[in-house]
Amino acid sequence: MHWWFPGNASSVGGKVDSLFYVILYITGAVFVLVEATLLVFLVRYRKRSGRAASHVEGSTRAEIIWTAIPAVILVTLALVSQPLWSKIKDDETYPKNAVHVGLEAKQFEWHFTYPGPDGRLGDDDDMMKRDTLHLVVDRDYVLEMTARDVVHSLFIPAFRLKQDLVPGMDIKMWIKPTRTGTFEIACSELCGLGHYRMRGVVIVHTPQDYAAWLVSQGAASAADSAAAGLTTSGKGAS
Numbered sequence: 001m002h003w004w005f006p007g008n009a010s011s012v013g014g015k016v017d018s019l020f021y022v023i024l025y026i027t028g029a030v031f032v033l034v035e036a037t038l039l040v041f042l043v044r045y046r047k048r049s050g051r052a053a054s055h056v057e058g059s060t061r062a063e064i065i066w067t068a069i070p071a072v073i074l075v076t077l078a079l080v081s082q083p084l085w086s087k088i089k090d091d092e093t094y095p096k097n098a099v100h101v102g103l104e105a106k107q108f109e110w111h112f113t114y115p116g117p118d119g120r121l122g123d124d125d126d127m128m129k130r131d132t133l134h135l136v137v138d139r140d141y142v143l144e145m146t147a148r149d150v151v152h153s154l155f156i157p158a159f160r161l162k163q164d165l166v167p168g169m170d171i172k173m174w175i176k177p178t179r180t181g182t183f184e185i186a187c188s189e190l191c192g193l194g195h196y197r198m199r200g201v202v203i204v205h206t207p208q209d210y211a212a213w214l215v216s217q218g219a220a221s222a223a224d225s226a227a228a229g230l231t232t233s234g235k236g237a238s
Contacts (some may be wrong), residue, residue, distance in 0.1 A: 005157075006184075007179075008106060008158065009178060009179050009204065010156075010159035010160060010161065011176040012158040012159075012160060012176075017080055017160065019077075019084070022077070022080075023188050025218050026073060029088045051058065051107055084168045088174050089174075091172050094174050098140035098174065099115065099203055100120075102143075102144050102145075103133075103145040103165075104148055105145070105148065105152035106147070106149050107194060108187070109195035112128065112129050113133070131185075131201070133203070134187065134202075134210065134213060135175070135210075136177075137177050137180050137204050137206060137207075141176065141205055143163075144170065144172055145172070145173065146166075146168075146170055147165040147166055150191050151167070152165045152216065153189035155185070155186045156175075156185055157203060158181075158183040159202070162188060177204040180206060183201065183203075183204070184199065184201060184202075185199060186198075187199075
């Protein structure tokens with residue numbers, strides 16, 4: 001971990017960080033090379049008395065080279081990152097036993113919907129909470145997300161996950177927290193005058209603590225909440 005990142009708390013965070021550093025090193029090396037070349041040219045071809053300026057037509061070969069190299073790098077990065085992207089964004093790759101949680105973003109709140117004892121969203125036994133997402137450590141989750149009014153963007157820095165939410169679109173994202181704690185949720189898309197206060201938290205529990213939390217919410221009996229906290233529902237939203 002570096003000072004510019006919060007500690008990783010998700011199963012994909014390490015891979016996202018690795019891709020970030022690869023891109024950082026590549027772009028950093030290009031930046032240094034370009035700036036060094038610029039300085040050399042400024043000194044070598046500076047104005048000097050007795051030396052006339054000359055007109056340069058350009059080089060097709062040089063243009064092809066400096067276009068092809070970035071293109072190859074970009075395509076390579078896209079191919080390398082595709083498996084991780086699909087794992088997070090493609091619902092066909094999600095674990096079959098993942099717990100589905102609903103999210104509706106609106107100005108300027110996050111509304112989370114948890115499945116009831118039957119493990120399915122959209123039923124009368126669902127439980128709703130505002131601005132707080134409760135999860136169990138080392139459990140697979142799928143967030144089923146939408147926006148009510150304008151474009152919002154769910155950003156959980158500790159999970160290294162960010163997803164734009166667009167009105168009229170149903171969007172899914174896979175999450176697997178790997179350590180307990182409380183982590184910040186931010187909206188990273190300017191969504192109105194109250195954008196600055198559109199914040200929330202993810203609270204990652206142990207299975208036992210999650211079961212106790214369910215009981216405290218009156219969402220289930222002690223037996224039901226213990227089952228919810230210690231086992232996986234195995235049912236997603238239809």
